[in-house]
Amino acid sequence: MEPAQNPLDVSIVIPVYNEFDNLPDLVEQVEKAMTPANVKWELICVDDGSRDGSDRRLAELAEARPWLKPLYLNRNYGQSTAMQAGFDAAAGNVLITLDGDLQNDPADIPRLLKELEAHPEIDVLSGWRKDRQDRTLSRKIPSRIANALISKVTGVSLHDYGCSLKLYRREALANVKIYGELHRFIPALAAQFGARVMELPVNHRARTRGVSKYGIDRTIRVLLDLLWVKFLLRFLHRPMHAFGSVGAVMLVPGLLALAYLVGLKLFTGADIGHRPLLLLGVMFTLMGAQFIGMGLLGEMLTRIYHEPAGQKQYVLRDAPRKSGVR
Template sequence: MPSEVMPNANPPPSTAQGVPDVSIVVPVYHERDNLRELVERVQQALGPTPWSFELICVDDGSTDDSAALLAQLAQRHAWLHPVVLARNYGQSTALQAGFERARGRYIVTLDGDLQNDPDDIPALIERLERDPEVDVISGWRHQRQDKALSRKLPSVLANRLISWATRVPLHDYGCALKAYRREIIERIRLYGELHRFIPSLAREAGARIVEVPVRHHPRTRGRSKYGIDRTFRVILDLVLIVFFLRYRQRPLHAFGGLGLWLLTPGLLILAYLLGVKLMGEDIGSRPLLMAGVMMVLMGAQLVVAGLTGELLIRIYHEGAARPQYHTRPLPGPGDGACAGQHRARVE
């Protein structure tokens, strides 16, 4: 269980009257050198705005005294709420821990390395305020400041692959700066390393997404935690997310469909060999016999796995009364043309 460092009990006027308007969730891992400036930059960005806010920094098992510094800063800023995880769980778990503690109507995420610009946050919130047809705003680092080709090239390839596979076209899935309506975050949960696919999960939960250009700065302190090996993990996670999005509520179509592709030729092979056997020929030494038997057995196992999945998905939804669908408010006059838009837009 994550432990929390409690901030000063005397909140400023912006949060004293109730829940904040904006919750900013920042996963932190070995970012001690950036934390002080991060807190100051968030205050400078949102302090002059009419929105009350809270900053939730989730320390993901850092060993560089990031947690101690967060506790110190929380004594001076009552809107800063540190959360310290017992060990390093990964960015998805850190974000989920922050989401579970976020109280705002709008939830914003960004990285703790100051490559995202907190000054972009007010524009994102303003867009959500004035446009009810937008649920998620995803940042696009259209002028990336990363110099290493080992980061840029895999990112470009991954973005194109993810956009094609998930059918949610975005230029920059890796940009941490995103803004959400609270109800969208409440509909999704992050496991493993699914933080890269939050827009796809949000779309599955019914969100309408736009992508807007945001600023990006070079890292000046600390060290990047990403390497070329992340590309292979993204591919594996992509297989999971595609299955989750397309077949979560109909696993029989996934497993059973593949099973039928194996069963059908396998049965045809065995039927052919049976005819050959009835004509008096020996089929015991034919490799085709082994191939037919293996295809039938594997196909049958996949069909059974699909049926088991159908039972499990019904237990998942009915046992805990989880919803199979989500709704949105009825659009007002003149909104009908916009209410059906589900394609991610770039602006």
């Protein structure tokens, strides 16, 4: 994300999908929270291909509000893409995200801004819905399991990865691009480039209008995305270590099995053509060679990405970090 030429203090980014009834209250509550905050701010609402007229309502609301900047995606791309579109259009030094369903409380934003200002060493301030107003069996328990798993895999420990209310310093997102369903992993992706993350409790409200966009299929998507994030964090610059290790585990037993059968044939004349071990050895050898080949291809792609395009493998900072926060 390129720095803005004339940055504001704060850009609030809200992905919107079929929130026609919530939009007037959402805009009003954001305005009520930010007007006395004594900062220059803008509200970017990204309509993610809504089908209920949310785009038209956003246009109406923006007519008398110069700080409200609607964006309209051509179709429903998903929350991550909508959020990235908002980040690309944002002009603020601090970027704030929250949901458009009014379950996040905009009144929390000024308090979180003060906390971020009080901790200059922090790059990402993540909300924690400590008193979450959702169903226990279908939402709370799966969320706790997912948060524990994500924290374990990524090494960035948070109680609530799913809370959309988060504050980011612009530089923390400079090297982060999100797509698919990666929006919930932004703190971990930012931490890969050295961002410091802190978590604070925020208010959470029950949904009163509209329909939740999340179902049980989200759990499957989270697990698949977590596998990708794990690979990204650990093996992005050394894919041979990932694919090569799996290939070696398969190739070595395969070659040993084939060597045993060849020796058996040469020294005893035994018939090995119908032995299951022969098929197993061939299969392991071929699969192992394929994985090692994938690792070599990954190494080549890594170098193509970094060398001709000039993409550095590291990020420098201007000065030493302040002490006190890990």
